[in-house]
Amino acid sequence: MSSSTATVQAPLSRGETGALLGQTMGLVALTSGVFALGAYVGRDASGGWAIGSYIAAFALLLGINAAAQRSEQLAVGLLFGFGLLLGLAVAPTVAYYAGADPQAVWEAGGATALFIAGFGAAGYASRRDLSRLARSLYWALLALIAFGIVLVFVQIPGGALIYAIAGLAIFAGLTLFDFQRLRQTKDIRTAPLLAASIFLDVLNVFLLFLSIFGGDE
């Protein structure tokens, strides 16, 4: 399913698996820090800047995918750029909630930390193969995107809440899968890709919780 697991190599030892976990989570933490910096710097940016940042972030995401197998340093650099651009893109939204309803931002942040810690630990410890579940969740995510596009054009009562709850259910499964991949992966060079994947899980969960706590109707 993933384009990041093309090469077949010997399984990693217990020590190497621990090193991959440490390296990946370190990258996630640094990317989150860069994201927070971007969100602070871009707090007064216009909607146009936010949309431009999304487009640039998308280009960098494709770059991470391409660079992961060739140069780890380049992939890590692109990952930090990706985090910064996403911070700039999300900045006007977070700044609005921080001004209008600061409690919603704190609650969303705390709930995201608990959510990722809980499902991440469960996924890392799970012995059951979650790849089949991930395939189903991938299709569910596509259905959620289609539902989101419908919501842009059609007003459905409680639509935003349904979207948020369905999204959290899907990202719970994807978080389980991503953390299991940390233990099962056979290639230590995939750390930047795994970090990008986990960082996107964190970001999506935060935005979904913000939608719930901010009363986004």
Add this chain to the structure above:
Amino acid sequence: MTRFLHTLALLLGAIFVVALFLPDILLIAFVLGLGRAAGRGAAQSTRGYRE
């Protein structure tokens, strides 16, 4: 505007996750398909508004 940006963030966040899984060729087809669907939806919405 903020509500639109939040909706956009939610949608693009999900699309980025899909983008991380798909090979490049499929991804381009996916993005083009998504763009056409959104364009058609916007056109229908505008037509309905005019009527």
